[in-house]
Amino acid sequence: MSQFSKDTFLRLARRFGRQESGATLALFAFAGVALVCLAGAVIDYGRLAKEHTSLQAATDSAALAAARLPSKDSATMQAAANKFFNANVAGLNGHNIQITKFGFEESTGTVSVEASGALDTSLMSIAGIKTMAYTSRSAAVKEVTGTVEMALVLDNTWSMSESAGAGGSKITVLKSAAKNLINTILTQGGTNVKIGIVPFADYVNVGVGNRKESWVSVPDDYSTTKTTTTPAVPYTCTTVSTKQVCTKGAPKTCTSTTDGVVTTYDCTPQTCTTVPVTPYQSCSGGTPEKTTTTVTNYKWYGCVRSRKTGELRLNDSEPTSPYPGFLGTSQQCLNPIVPLTSDKTVLTSAIDNLIINIGGYKPSTYIPGGLIWGVNVLSPTAPFAEGKTYDPANKMPRKALVLMTDGANTLYFRNSDGTHQAVRNNGDVTTTNLDTSKICEYAKSKKIEVFTVAFAVTDVAAKTMLQGCASNSANYYDATDSAALSAAFQSIGQSLTSLRLSQ
Structure with a gap:
């Protein structure tokens, strides 16, 4: 010890033991009660914090549930909020846990919910504090509000x-x-x-x-008319003694592009030559003059x-x-x-x-x-x-x-x-x-x-x-x-x- 000797400390202890008034004992007893109450407060406030967190989560859930509905009827949204709230507070330790206020502001799409509950204390009851109230508030914005x-x-x-x-x-x-x-x-x-x-x-x-x-x-829809005359072709015959013979060269593939889409096609070159054949007669014609009328329609689609x-x-x-x-x-x-x-x-x-x-x-x-x-x-x-x-x-x-x-x-x-x-x-x-x-x-x-x-x-x-x-x-x-x-x-x-x- 830094300020008292061992003997001094023992003498003080013996004097405490000989006190007949009991004042010192009462002082220590009171201090003991205070310590118990303090410990109880720590425990009960810890319990309260836990329940308050759960109540806040339930209140948030209720506000979101109401805001999620397409309906803007306050009674309908409040019923949904109560349903979700009650489901989420079923396991809470406390009483009078309920939604105390519900509101909906249509101009801003804001749903507001307030809730409260009460928790019975344990050791704090010694000091006469039987219950502790707790509250929560939440507001959710309906992003889809009809706009x-x-x-x-x-x-x-x-x-x-x-x-x-x-x-x-x-x-x-x-x-x-x-x-x-x-x-x-x-x-x-x-x-x-x-x-x-x-x-x-x-x-x-x-x-x-x-x-x-x-x-x-x-512009107005319209049509064009075109008349074409094909002259008569007399019937004639000619002697054919040759024909074209074509052979393909090395295979070749070509491409074309439409809107970025590439299409391939065969473009292999051909070589053609004329070769003799046994002569034969080829006849054609014999068609009269013909007039054809073609109508083309232009319209708006x-x-x-x-x-x-x-x-x-x-x-x-x-x-x-x-x-x-x-x-x-x-x-x-x-x-x-x-x-x-x-x-x-x-x-x-x-x-x-x-x-x-x-x-x-x-x-x-x-x-x-x-x-x-x-x-x-x-x-x-x-x-x-x-x-x-x-x-x-x-x-x-x-x-x-x-x-x-x-x-x-x-x-x-x-x-x-x-x-x-x-x-x-x-x-x-x-x-x-x-x-x-x-x-x-x-x-x-x-x-x-x-x-x-x-x-x-x-x-x-x-x-x-x-x-x-x-x-x-x-x-x-x-x-x-x-x-x-x-x-x-x-x-x-x-x-x-x-x-x-x-x-």
Whole structure:
């Protein structure tokens, strides 16, 4: 000991033992009770912390369960919250565990839940503290609150005919992924969510039913008639004494490319010579004069070119400026646009019926043409006016554009007539890529959330363009195969329908 000797300490101990008043004993007894209470407080507050954590988890679960419902009826959501809450507090140690307050703020889509409970103490009861109350609060935001509008801008060019591996062709894989995305969003949002579909290739199809709309200018259908006269051929005979004999040289294979798809064909050269044969008579002719009349019909199939004035092809700043529709002897655009709708049958049927060619028409890629119509579908103004007014915060409504393509631009815009022509050089590709980026920037200026999906794209410039088009790095998906494409669409669906705790 540093300040007292051993003998001094023993003398103090003997004096303590001879005290007759008991004051010192009472002091030590009181201290003992205090120590017991202190130990009890440590134990009971530890129990309380555990129960409070469980109560908070149950409250969070209740808020999320209510927010997950497509319904915005407060009573329906509260019933769901109570169900989940009661299931999660069944094992808690306590009493009067219940939801004490439930609320739903429709303007923000926020569900709020408050709960409380009481825990019987153990050692703290010695000090007269029989119970301890505890509370929790949670709020969840309904991301799908009846204000989501999404445009699916989907590549339907000839390159989508290529194999995607075990999943079949690229277009087959796209159909499956797109339907899953639609199902995910409509399941969470129900009739409160609207989706539009924009199939694109070299041109888009706005639907023949819109022919009289002010936002499209279509010339009248017409026909041309051509009469051809074939003169009479007299019956004549000639003596034939030679014939052509051809032999193939070394085998040779040639290739042709359509929208990036390489096709091979046999182009083995032949050598022909004339050889003598036993003379014989060959007769022909004897046909009278013949007049043939051919009627060619030119009609509108819903196809439109780009607007030629200034840069109106890249934005929706002048919705009254019409798009030029063009006629043809056959359809030179694919399936029509589906405007914003909540009808799941209409949407899934449109996806099932996506096509990549019509007869010999095998379209190439012009991404700006599809992209601007994705903006038009979401715009509150014509063309297509189903979209709600833009919200600067992109919440009421939340607008999203999903662009999926499997390749680089292979066409460029020709200002003289608004047509999309086959690229002649890298400069044409760069110009079209720049137009694509400008439309993306315009969409983002309207606070439209842009997602881009590069499906098996190998062109570096195209991937860079698509990455820059997305609203942020998380909204760009480099889907190298069919599994990655399905995962990308699933991720987008979850992003648009996810629930989040706000407190």
